[in-house]
Amino acid sequence: EPEVTQTPSHQVTQMGQEVILRCVPISNHLYFYWYRQILGQKVEFLVSFYNNEISEKSEIFDDQFSVERPDGSNFTLKIRSTKLEDSAMYFCASSTGFEQYFGPGTRLTVT
Amino acid sequence: AQSVTQPDIHITVSEGASLELRCNYSYGATPYLFWYVQSPGQGLQLLLKYFSGDTLVQGIKGFEAEFKRSQSSFNLRKPSVHWSDAAEYFCAVGATGTASKLTFGTGTRLQVTL
Numbered sequence: 331e332p333e334v335t336q337t338p339s340h341q342v343t344q345m346g347q348e349v350i351l352r353c354v355p356i357s358n359h360l361y362f363y364w365y366r367q368i369l370g371q372k373v374e375f376l377v378s379f380y381n382n383e384i385s386e387k388s389e390i391f392d393d394q395f396s397v398e399r400p401d402g403s404n405f406t407l408k409i410r411s412t413k414l415e416d417s418a419m420y421f422c423a424s425s426t427g428f429e430q431y432f433g434p435g436t437r438l439t440v441t
Numbered sequence: 442a443q444s445v446t447q448p449d450i451h452i453t454v455s456e457g458a459s460l461e462l463r464c465n466y467s468y469g470a471t472p473y474l475f476w477y478v479q480s481p482g483q484g485l486q487l488l489l490k491y492f493s494g495d496t497l498v499q500g501i502k503g504f505e506a507e508f509k510r511s512q513s514s515f516n517l518r519k520p521s522v523h524w525s526d527a528a529e530y531f532c533a534v535g536a537t538g539t540a541s542k543l544t545f546g547t548g549t550r551l552q553v554t555l
Contacts, residue, residue, distance in 0.1 A: 373531060
């Protein structure tokens with residue numbers, strides 16, 4: 331069964347550093363998303379992406395964040411200058427337009 | 442704006458007992474509704490979804506949910522819980538139309554006693 335994959339599973343970085351989180355969506359899906367879940371809190375929407383552009387973004391998704399689909403298979407989330415409060419589990423999801431399928435997540439720890 | 446309320450933070454049931462997890466949503470029209478399950482250290486697995494039509498939907502692992510428009514609810518049920526069902530359960534709402542974001546509830550942690 332096809333699934334969404336994410337790498338790395340855990341990333342530790344120092345405050346102020348740039349990080350790139352990678353996702354491989356399900357191959358025939360056209361819509362891509364990033365969500366995050368701060369420890370003990372609910373899953374929050376960050377951004378959706380379709381046809382090589384952002385469809386929607388939340389207030390959390392400020393200028394420090396960017397997304398890219400650099401090739402036909404990967405979908406990345408970049409945080410330019412990480413803050414302590416960016417520590418969270420980041421989930422990628424993909425969809426044909428209805429139900430979203432989630433990857434296993436990348437745990438980002440900012441020290 | 443859409444929102445989801447899951448009133449129960451933590452529920453404990455005995456193995457073999459029935460289960461109902463509550464979910465109430467707020468949305469101006471008929472929403473798309475979902476239940477996801479998250480086991481410790483794992484991602485979110487889609488249990489079931491409601492888009493339209495029959496208000497009782499069946500999902501994986503023996504779960505079902507019923508959409509009640511009058512109560513703005515989408516409660517998740519299972520007639521007989523197994524120990525492996527212990528996990529965190531999230532209700533989510535999406536706007537009708539393709540590709541809309543999901544808004545999640547705060548989740549209900551299910552503990553199953555043997």
